[in-house]
Amino acid sequence: MEVKNTVSDNSGQQLLTGTKVDSYAAILLYSFQDFLRWWYIKMPIWHLRVLNRLAKVVDDQLSLSLLSKTFFTPWHRDYSAMGYLFGIAMRILYLPIAVTIFLLIFFLYLLFILFWIILPIATLTFILTSLIK
Amino acid sequence: MALDFEMQQKTICGYHKKDTGRVGIIEKKYPILENENEATFLVTRDHFFSISTQQIASVIKNFLRYKKVHDIIRILANIIIVPGIFVAVGFIFKYANILEDSSFIVQFIDSKWSGVLFGLSILGVIILWHDFYEEKSHPVQLPIAKRISPKELDEIRATGFKFGRYAHLEIVHFTNQETLEMLCTYTKDNHFSIFELYKHLLTDNFEVQQLIRRSGIEMGIEELEKDFKVNAESLPQYHITAYRSLLTYAVEEALLTESKEVQPQHIFLAITRIFPQLQKFLQTKNITIDILREICLYNNKVINKKNRANFLDIKIPYYRRGGISKQWVFGYTFILSHFSKDLTRVVAESQDTFGIGHEEEIENLVSVLGKISNKNALLIGEAGVGKSSLILGVAQRINTGNVPIQLKDKRVVQFDVNGLIAQASGEKNIEQLVIKAMEELENAGNTILYIDEMQELIPAKAEESGQSIAGIMLPYIMNSKFPIIGTINYADYKKYFYSNESLRQSFSNIEVKEVSTTDTLKILETKVAELESNFSCYITFPALVASVELAQRYIRDRKLPSSAVQTIEATCSWAQSNNIPKITSEHVSKAISIQKNINITEIDQEESNRLRKLEENIKSRIVGQDEAIIAITEALRRARTDVRSADKPIGTFLFIGPTGVGKTYLAKVVGEEFFGNKQDIIRVDMSEYQDVSSIDKFLGSSTQTNIMGQSQITLVDRVKSNPYTVVLFDEIEKAHPDILNLFLQIFDEGRLTSSAGETVDFTNTVIICTSNIGSQILLEALEKDASLWDEAKNRVLLELRQYLRPELLNRFDKVIVFAPHDINNLTQISELLLAELAKRLADKGMILKWNNQIPMLVANKSNEPGMGARPIKRYIQDRIEGEIAKEIIEGNLKSGAEINIRESWII
Structure with a gap:
């Protein structure tokens, strides 16, 4: 079970200095600030790191870098003219498909990050527009 | 428990007295410091951990309040989600034309409040998301504590702590919510009761209960209170300043158990360590704090193992594996794949960790495989030391990418020689298959070949086992363009590899040692x-x-x-x-x-009685050799209670005395009484080893054959097959001195290395050597004057030194001189032998009886000075057994008959 630590964060002893959270109002205010910091700073950074990892994983799983680096290597080390030709042909056929899949996954996640950033504002806007309507 | 869990020297607890400025190391006793002017801290190789009273006070003051606010927010968030779900379902129904336009629900969905409610529920989801995943974005995790070198430790002891070199970390940041909540709950008026805390941990905390369950003990608070005086007085109440000490020790426990945060189970371990009565309780249950830590460590590993599968987890390094088209750049291995197993794939599918304890050998193997030339490795080690696991460990490292660039994307393939032979239809077919497989290997470019039991491919060995593949494969192995890993044991290496220079040069040897406990x-x-x-x-x-x-x-x-x-x-x-x-x-x-x-189980009452009566039982069967019996029974008792040294034989004795005094018989009786009737003693006649050439015979193994071509069963074989027995070396003085030198190793280290390089264990044997040296002196002394016995014994022991070297004599647990039997002893022996005969006849339904004079008569009549008890046996055989046999043949004695031994039979 993962248990989170709500009394502190990496930046220091926000809650433990005592001055900031000596009343319920201060706790609420702190919680709100903490939420904003988490949603707009920490999580986007975390998502970008995940995106970086995702790119690495997809690239590896689809053998993109490997095939690009060994573009002229013959098919299954068959060092005949046919082996070279077939190897290059297979790569020409395969790489565009793999790159498309890679880009699709990459941009989908990027879109998700964008969605993440606008979600609270969009929700508030939606509530306000609903009220005004 | 003898195991060293290697947890020490990763952390150092220290104290600081602010008023005097004194800083020191806390050793052995772990104090709880309540005084504000005294503080505890913790140091690892790279970090310095501390906690202040202000931090504690702040947590105690605010944590529960903060949690309350959080709980309310969470409940509210949960509540506002519900109408949002209804609104969403309503929208779907409306646009699916399930609802009528005029219905109340449609009207509500069309109103502005539905949008507000839906928006609020989205906010609720966002809040809950934040609540649940907050840790993901900024994990607060304890670092891994590295071992502090003895040099650094000495430096700290000599010159004190140099705090500037450590990164400062606040303990409170690493204390998880559950622990803080527990501490806050059990704090009243700035005081807390350790006893109440411990009671709560024992009875209500799941992790602690798991810990105790795995340790196999029952740890009830009632038993602790009743038998170990664990109560509110012995585990007293402290001011909250004492939390500094408790949390310092708890963070030390967390670091030692490689936990990511301080959990309640670490508080439990810390309390157990502070209070001696709790440790005493554990001692009575054969548990130490180290075992509890190891269990905690094990639990953490189980949790980490579950997390390992997530390749998107940015905390875990990702190693490239090549992907779906990796094989395009490598050659085909159709035939090889058919007769081999891809170990890299096997390892990838497994959750286990391989090669534990062989890290150094794996490192060596990886460096050999990464070389440009001579990249073949031969793993030499006894069966069971983990050679295969080591290779799987290498495959695992290749999988994780934690290898040099030249080994990345490589795969380890285990060649199934027997499978290939079994499937090939003829010898030519085998040859073709092997050649094709080897060509594939050469072309593949990414394959490391692993051959288990490498000796099978050496022509000399192959001839013995009738294998025809060796000659074909060997040239490929010796000039291989691909790396090969072979395994072999010491005996086969010596036999087949050592003599073949070119083969030996083709491989880099890596010795695989037995792993530590x-x-x-x-x-x-x-x-x-x-x-x-x-x-x-x-x-x-x-x-x-x-x-x-x-x-x-x-x-x-x-x-x-x-x-x-x-x-x-x-x-x-x-x-x-x-x-x-x-x-x-x-x-x-x-x-x-x-x-x-x-x-080897715990001694129960029945066995306890038997061990106590061991001496008595042996004495009832052996007459007149009390000194020898006492020495042997003491050694056997030591062995059974595990008091003896585990690296030596149970006992080593030298029995000296004339023939027929019971030296060999005592060895047999010991075998029966201690090891059980089923076990025969191993008897070695040392007169067979009189010349130096017989040393090979003494150290021989079953691979040697006699003149008839049969395998000889040697001492080595017999001890290997039955290591729990009495080994009797008869007439030791007749053996060649070089053979006697081998006894030094047996007596000192409890093992003997055979000529084939195998190690034979003697630690569970009782070794008895016998000798007739000085028999004449003893007999003469007894004949002339019994009072000269002690002098005669000393003379015999002096004579013994002329035959046996002092270093050998010193290694015997006891040298016992057997006294020649006098007429009283012989009478008792006669009585025993007659009783044995009576027992044998009783099995046939006959009752043998004799009067008190008979044993004495038998002893007197059979007595041959210097021959001991053996003539009695012969005399009884000739006179009494002979007469009875005659009566049975003549039909005078039938089942149920009563036989009275007549004096006429004896005289």
């Missing part, structure tokens, strides 16, 4: 889940520890870890067949006792 325990830990699921049982941690310790001690014919793994598997299997759901250390002892036909 600590590493064996780690290996067993990796198998617990599989064993528990397979045998439907629960394995306690002491059972694992016992498996390692007992396997190391009693299963000497196999090496660690294999012996320990087999032991725990055998125990699980035995427990399953006996419907035992929870395996403890006693069950492991029991399983080994059954498997090896020895007794």
Whole structure:
């Protein structure tokens, strides 16, 4: 079970200095600030790191870098003219498909990050527009 | 427990007295410092941990309030989600035309409030998301504590702490919410009761209960209160300033158990360590704080293992594996794939960790495989030391990418020679298949070939086993363009590799040593889940520890870890067949006792009585040799209670005396009384080893044959097959001095290395050597004057030194001079031999009777000075048994008949 630590964060002893959270109002205010910091700073950074990892994983799983680096290597080390030709042909056929899949996954996640950033504002806007309507 | 869990020297606890400015190391006793001017801190190799009273006070003051606010927000968020769901469902129904336009729901959905409610529920989801995943974005995790070198430790002791070199970390940041909540709940008026806290941990905390369950003990608060005086007085109340000490020790426990945060179980460990009465309780249960830590460590590993599968987890490094088109750049291996196993794939599919305890050998192997030339490696080691696991360890490192660039994308393939032979239809076919497979290997470019039992491919060995593949493969092996890993044991290496220079040069040798007990325990830990699921049982941690310790001690014919793994598997299997759901250390002892036909379980009442009466029992069978009997029974008692040294034989004795005084018979009786009737003693006639050339015969193994071409059963073979016995070396003085030198190794280290390089274990044997040196002196002394006996004994011992070297004599536990039998002893022996005869006749339904004069008569009539008790046996055979046999043949004696020994038979 993962248990989170709500009394502190990496930046220091926000809650433990005592001055900031000596009343319920201060706790609420702190919680709100903490939420904003988490949603707009920490999580986007975390998502970008995940995106970086995702790119690495997809690239590896689809053998993109490997095939690009060994573009002229013959098919299954068959060092005949046919082996070279077939190897290059297979790569020409395969790489565009793999790159498309890679880009699709990459941009989908990027879109998700964008969605993440606008979600609270969009929700508030939606509530306000609903009220005004 | 003898195991060293290697947890020390990763952390140092220190104290600081602010008023005097004194800083020191806390050792042995762990104090709880309440005084504000005194503080505890913790140092690892790279970090310095501390906590202040202000931080504690702030947590106590605010934490519960903060949690309350959070709980309310969470409840509100949960509540506002519900209408949002209804609105969403309503929208779907509306646009699916399920609802009528005029219905109340449609009107509500069309109103502005539905949008507001839906928006609020989205906000609720966002809040809950934040609540649930906050940790993901900024993990607060304890660093891994690295070992502090003895040099650094000495420096700290000599010159004190240099705080500037450490990164400062606040303990409170690493204390998890559950722990803080517990501490806050048990604090009243700035004071807390350690006893109440401990009681709560014992009775209500799941992790602590799991810890205790795995340790295999019952830890009830009632027992602690009643028998160990664990109460509110012995575990008193403290001011909250004392939390600094408690949390410092708790963070130390967390670091030692490689936890990511301070959890309640670490508070439990810290309290246990502080209070001696709690440690005393654990001692009575054969548990130490180190074992509890190891269990905690094991639990953490289980959790980490579950997390390992997530390749998107940015905290875990990702190693490239090549992907779906990796094989395009490497050659085909159609035939090879058919007769081989891809170990890199096997390892990838497994959750286990391989190569534990062989990190150094793996490092060596990786560097050999990465070389440009001579990249073949030969792993030399005894069976069971983990050679295969080591290779799987290399495959695992290749999989994780933690290898040099030249080994990345490589795969380790185990060649199945026997499979190839079995499937090929003819010899030509085999040859073609092997050649094709080798060509594929050369072309593949990414394959490391692994050949188990490498000696099978050496032509000399292949001839013995009738294998025809060796000659074909050998040239490829010797000029290989691909890396090869082979495994072999010492004996075969010496026999087949050592003499072949070119073959020897083709491989870099890597010696694979037996893993340590600590590493064996780690290996067993990796198998617990599989064993528990397979045998439907629960394995306690002491059972694992016992498996390692007992396997190391009693299963000497196999090496660690294999012996320990087999032991725990055998125990699980035995427990399953006996419907035992929870395996403890006693069950492991029991399983080994059954498997090896020895007794290593706890001594029960019946056995305790038997051991106490051992001397009495032997005395009832051996007449007149009390000194020898006492010496032997003492050694046997030491052996059974494990007081003796485990690295030496149970006992080593030299019996001196004339023939027929009971030297050999005592050895047999000991064998029967201690090792059980089934075990025959091993008797070696040392007069067969009189010249120096017989040393090979003495050290020989079953590979040697006699003149008839039959395998000779040698001492080495017999001790290997029956290591729990009495070994009797008769007439030791007749052996060649070089052979006697071998006894030094046996007596000192409890082992003997055979000519084939095998190590034979003697630690579970009683070694008795006999000699007739000085018999004449003893007999003369007894004939002339019994009072000269002590002088005669000394003369014999002096004479002994002329035959045996002092270093050998010194290594005997006891040199015992057997007294020649006088007429009284001979009468008692006659009585015993007649009783034995009566027993044999009773089996045939006949009753043998004799009067008091008969034994004396037999003793007098049979007595031949200097011949001991043997003539009595012959006399009884000739006179009494002969007469009875005659009567039976003549039909005078039938079942149920009563036979009275007549004096006429004897005279």
